[in-house]
Amino acid sequence: MSVAVHRSLRYGDERIAFSLRVQPARRVQRIAIHVEPDGRVVVDVPKETSDAAVQAAVQRRARWISGQVAAVRARLAHALPRAHVSGESLFYLGRRYLLKVVVDEGRDGHVRLRGTRIEVAVANGDAARVRGLLDAWYRKRADEVLAARLAAVASSLSWVCTPPPMQLRVTKKRWGSCSPEGRITLNPNLVKAPRECIDYVLIHELCHLGEHNHGPRFHRLLDTLMPDWRRVKERLDGLVEQLMPP
Ligand SMILES: [Zn+2]
Structure with a gap:
């Protein structure tokens, strides 16, 4: 078994610690310097090597050692901690x-x-x-939460007999849309929004099942179902940058 001894070397203003492992001469014939993956510096020396010879050997390679240690530190800084x-x-x-x-x-x-x-x-x-x-x-949560909420809101509307088919699609600009065939497409990022904002988007799209445009009849319908929809819409508009990744 080898014995570790702690030493250090200087390189410019740096002091670099290393551990010395004295090895039997049959295993190690000359001084060998290693920089371990965690950045520790280990120097293997044959038994009966003088301190001066060890110090001279590490000083000769000080620049290389310093570079290796810096490279390991840079790599570790980019890896995520536990x-x-x-x-x-x-x-x-x-x-x-x-x-x-x-x-x-x-x-x-x-x-x-x-x-x-x-x-x-x-x-x-x-x-x-x-x-x-x-x-x-997020997609899984959106699938569950938005589908359940859509079914709940739709069940209270006289012109919707069964919950309309729903699909999720990531888009950069829209929270939802309603196809002429009555399929509702929702942005999965909507699940990040407050519940009243989710309801506003669902009610808006469900109103399109009755009125496919944004005309006065559409807005009358929306006013009836969610009298403060303008406030809620404004709140959702203010959250776009936080909720929709660029
Ligand atoms: Zn619309």
């Missing part, structure tokens, strides 16, 4: 949450709402994968 609150705001049903990324192999791919956070568990901290998992989670 549990990481990014500070990024996420919205769900009008509430603000913070994104938390947890590196956990056992729960890889798991997304959950927890207190004031939305937690994404991944085996490795790949930012693109976190984004993909979040998008899938």
Whole structure:
């Protein structure tokens, strides 16, 4: 078994710590310097190497060691730590949450709402994968929440016999649309909005089942169903930049 001894070397203004591992001469014939993946510097030396010889060897390679350590640090700075609150705001049903990324192999791919956070568990901290998992989670939530709300609102309207077919589609500018055949398309990002805003979009599209344009009859219908729809629409318009990613 080798014995580790802690030393340091100087490179310019830097002091770089390294551990010395004294090895039996049959295993190590000369001084060997390694920079480990975590940035630690380890120097293997054959038994009975003098301190002066070790120090001279590391000083000779000080520039290389410093460069290697800096490269490892830069790489580690870009990797995600084990549990990481990014500070990024996420919205769900009008509430603000913070994104938390947890590196956990056992729960890889798991997304959950927890207190004031939305937690994404991944085996490795790949930012693109976190984004993909979040998008899938929002889509699933949108599918459930928007379909249930659409059925509830539609059931109170005399001109709608059965809940209209609904589909989700990400668009840059629209929250929803209604086809001439009566199919309602909704932006999954709508699930990030406050409930009254969701209802406003659903009521707007359901009104199109009776009136396919934005004429006076359409607005009379909207006024009856949601008398303060202008205020709610204004609120939703003010949230567009936060709720619709560019
Ligand atoms: Zn419309």
